[in-house]
Amino acid sequence: MSLYRNAIWFLNGIHHYTRKGYEAAAQNFDPKDLEVSVVGRSFMITGANSGIGKAAAMAIAKRGGTVHMVCRNKERAEEAQSDIISQSGNTEVYVHIVDMCQTSKVLEFAEAFKKQHASLHVLINNAGxxxxxxxxxxxGLEKNFATNTMGVYILTQTLVPLLQKSRDPRVITVSSGGMLVQKLRVVDLQTEKERFDGVMVYAQNKRQQVVLTEHWARAHPVIHFSVTHPGWVDTPAVSSSMPEFHRMMEGRLRTAEQGADTVVWLALSRAAVRKRSGQFFQGKQDNVRTNDPTASLWICFEMYSCFSGCRS
Structure with a gap:
């Protein structure tokens, strides 16, 4: 990533990814898109105990959806569950304890969920x-890659058959605009050869998610796939993993609800599924494609190799 490219991306982010950017874009949103009831539809959200995941879970529960919260910490998950039920009046909110970093556990959970449930309408890959x-x-997998890429791949790939049985199935993955400053390193997915920088590794993982989404859209046309950048959001994850950025942007970061807005729109609205499957969204606009089928084939080969290892 060049210094120039990074600077341009940051300046663009100041205008578009902050709270003011959201407020400006929201003037063109159609509120009728989210005037929907989703009673009878089931939603799985990873990382749903705080931040964007909890805000999305709350919005869906308030509209009557059945919510499956996939979280790592039992105490925080149950606290969030209680809060969502209390505020939404919807008791169809369930907690599943899974560490997305432990890929064999993700596979075990997904296989069990398939056997226990007749359908799943929407999967939201939010945890990271x-x-x-x-x-x-x-x-033996690098932890960022295991959580952000491999865990997402295994959960999605394993639940595809269940999603395909459902009416209007969708998969939404919460990525990051940081992926725009990274080219996919197809021969170094776990950052074994390059200098290790957590922020850049995260951006690589988010680029990997975008490429996987494009692959899934081609491979499973019955399901609507999308990937989205939520903007720069004031969440516990941002404050703990990027404290200097969090301090610098104090007062300008989006709320969790603003960050979840496009996620909820992609999960619920009829307008979203009129968009072509496999797109990267920024503020309800599908404006980025990697358009690299070779990269898609390579990363899927690598994912399949790791996936096979989890099964053995």
Whole structure:
């Protein structure tokens, strides 16, 4: 990533990714898009105990949807569950404890969920992490890659058959605009060769998510796939993983509800599924494509290799 490209991206972000950027874009939103009831539809949201995930879960529960919260910490998850039920009046909110970094556990959970539930209408891949030092999980995978890419791949790939049985199935993955300053390194997906920088590794993972989304859209045309940048949002994850950025942007970051707005729109609205599947959204606009089928094939080969390892 060049200094020039980084600077241009940051200046663009100041205008478009902040709270003011959201407020300006919101003037063109159609509120009728979200005047929907989703009673009888089921939604799975990873990382749903705080930030964007909790805001999305709350918005869906208030509209009558059945919400499956996939979270790592039981205490925080149950606290968020209680809060969502209390504010929405919807008791169809369930907690599943899964660490998305442990890919074998993700696979185990997804396989069990398929057997226990007749349908799943929407999967929202929201959970993510930014570890600043290179660490491996118990399966020998770099932790950022395991959570942000491999966990997302396994959960989505395993639940595809269940989604395909459902009416109007959708998969939304919460990516990051940071991926725009990174070219996909197809031969170094776990950052073993390059200098390890947590922020850049995270951006690489988010680029990987975009490429996977384009692949899934081609491979599974029955399901509507999308990936979105929520803007710069004031969440516990941002304050803990990027404290200097959080301090610098104090007062200008979007609220969790503003960050979740496009996620909820993609999950609920009829307007969203009129957009072509596989697109990257920024503020309800599908304006970015990587358009690299070779990269898609390579990353899917690598994912499949790791996936096969989890099954063995």
């Amino acid at each position: 992490c930014m570890v600043h030092k290179r660490e491996l999980n118990s399966e």
